[in-house]
Amino acid sequence: MPRRIKARTPEYRLLITPSVSERTRKPTTLFVLETAQSFAAFRYDLTVEERLDQHSVFFRILGLKTPALNLPSAGRAQFVREFENLNGTYEVTVVGLDGGASMCTVTISPEKVEVLRPPAGSSLRVATRSTHWTHD
Secondary structure, eight states: OOOOOOOOOOSEEEEEEEEEOTTTOOEEEEEEEEEEEEESSOOOEEEEEEEEETTEEEEEEEEEEOOSSOOOOOEEEEEEEEEESOOEEEEEEEEOTTSOEEEEEEEEOSSOEEEEEOOSSSSEEEESSGGGOOOO
16 A cells, blocks of 8 residues: 655744834834744744845744743744835745745735745745734
């Protein structure tokens, strides 16, 4: 009997959506990068190296760190970043812990974010609206 091939689930999820900064009240583009895996003991923070160049956004996941508040709570490890003044087409790259890179192309405007080219492979899932940001 042939072996069953197990479907590979995404390792990371990325939300890219227009937002308004709570601190400055200015329009921003919100990037939320999180693990697809949920943790039972703590809601860890992702340690991420980030870089914004001309029309590219780069995230390299370096690891996990315990949250500043050590109260137990279940959830995904997460990294949140807001960028101001993004407008146009951007290449977004996420490099995981294993060194594998996932890239997608998005168009960003103050009103919406559209995925022009989704990431190849199955290690990253991208959403552009909070309503599509479900926890399955």
